[in-house]
Amino acid sequence: MRFLKMLPTILSIILLCSVVAISNNVNNRPVTPEKIMTVSNNFTEEMKGIWITYMDLDMQSTDKSYKAFKSKFKKIADTSKEKGFNSLIVQVRPFCDALYKSDYFPYSHILTGEQGKNPNYDPLKFMCSYAHKIGMNIHAWVNPYRIRTQSTPTVLSKNNPYIKDKKLGVKTDTGIYFNPASEKAREIIEAGIKEIVENYDVDGIQFDDYFYPTQDESFDKSEYTAYAKSVGAGKALSLKDWRIANVNLLVAEVYNIIHSTKDNVQFGISPQGNIDNDYNMYADVKNWCKKYGYIDYICPQLYYSLKSPILSFPKALNQWCNLEYNKNVKLYVGIAGYKIGTNDDNGTWKLSNKILKDEVELLRKKGAKGVIFYSYSNLNSKVTAKEISNLTKILV
Secondary structure, three states: OHHHHHHHHHHHHHHHHHHHHHHHHHHOOOOOOOOOOOOOOOOOOOEEEEEEOOOOOOOOOOOOOHHHHHHHHHHHHHHHHHOOOOEEEEEEEOOOOEOOOOOOOOEOHHHHOOOOOOOOOOHHHHHHHHHHHOOOEEEEEEOOOEEEEOOOOOOOOOOOHHHHOHHHEEEOOOEEEEOOOOHHHHHHHHHHHHHHHHHOOOOEEEEOOOOOOOOOOOOOHHHHHHHHHHHOOOOOOOHHHHHHHHHHHHHHHHHHHHHHHOOOOEEEEOOEOOHHHHHHOOOOHHHHHHOOOOOOEEOOEOOOOOOOOOOOHHHHHHHHHOOOOOOOOEEEEEEEHHHOOOOOOOOHHHOOOOHHHHHHHHHHHOOOOEEEEEOHHHOOOOOOHHHHHHHHHHHO
16 A cells, blocks of 8 residues: 555656656756656546637737737637536747846746736736636646747847847757757756746646757757767767757756646647657657656647548547556647638538547547647637538537
8 A cells, every 4th residue: 555655756756756867868867856746646637628829819900908818808708618628738839039028038028019018017927817707727828949930029038038149049941949959048948848837827828839950950959969979979869869968858847847846737748740750840749648748638739620631530530549648648639720611621621511520529538637739719600600600519
């Protein structure tokens, strides 16, 4: 009996030993958690989530007041609940910035039009309060690595971590990203997660599908060369395995930070639906699902129609359902509201007006524990009306 009571702690120690091994192999830095934790997993309600993007919360067409923000969010939350959703997945850190009071990241430009400008209210505090008031869960959706796309935000704040220290990030053809090989960048990302969990009544933290933005060897060549030199000839991981280890280290440390801070907060990741694409971004989705200590849930973005000729929803769903899952990890499925009525997937989204309904029924049949809809902006339009009506019937 004593052994059974100690088993979660033993598993945590095993996890931490493996993370220490990864860390030592990456940059010779041991991981020291604040405390060994026993993780509860009492998340029994079916996930019926909806992604609320930073664009859904953009205040540019308003007077940018607290009153206007409250009105906007209330409409989002009330409409989502009316349609049968029970969880709001709200993008609170889209570009190395924050929709909350942060010690590490400047306020997001979507609040005032200028990154770093104080809106004089706390958006996340209100969103948590109102979501819970109407009986909904709220997960803070974080883009861990993205600092800037080619054009968004137009100007980065002087308080943006990258502006203060250019060594933290790397410029690419698609934008600027935190370097996953940077220990300092990883520590900033992790500190930002900790302050959300400590200071806000969130039910979960979710990472999206952005990891390494490129496979180009020059992206982190100097860091990899230094690493290989530090461990000695013949002992270095391959570039691919080293990059995977960098991402795995962040994921494992974030998991530990969250559950060491508030054990009832879930940590989930929503990777791309194509597993091969995930590995091209060095996202080790199979091990995240299989091994204890990375995530509480995974929600692949299965943004495919039922009859997509390249990769169909049923085929992709089967691939994810057939992975090996740790008993603590739940499978949710992301579905594509934004493709309703479009010509995507060779026009197969026009074959029916109940595709999403059929997909939800299928994922339930296959044993997935929930669904997340992308995104709120596609919930109310003439194009999506019939499809959403059919979906709502099985959510409510």
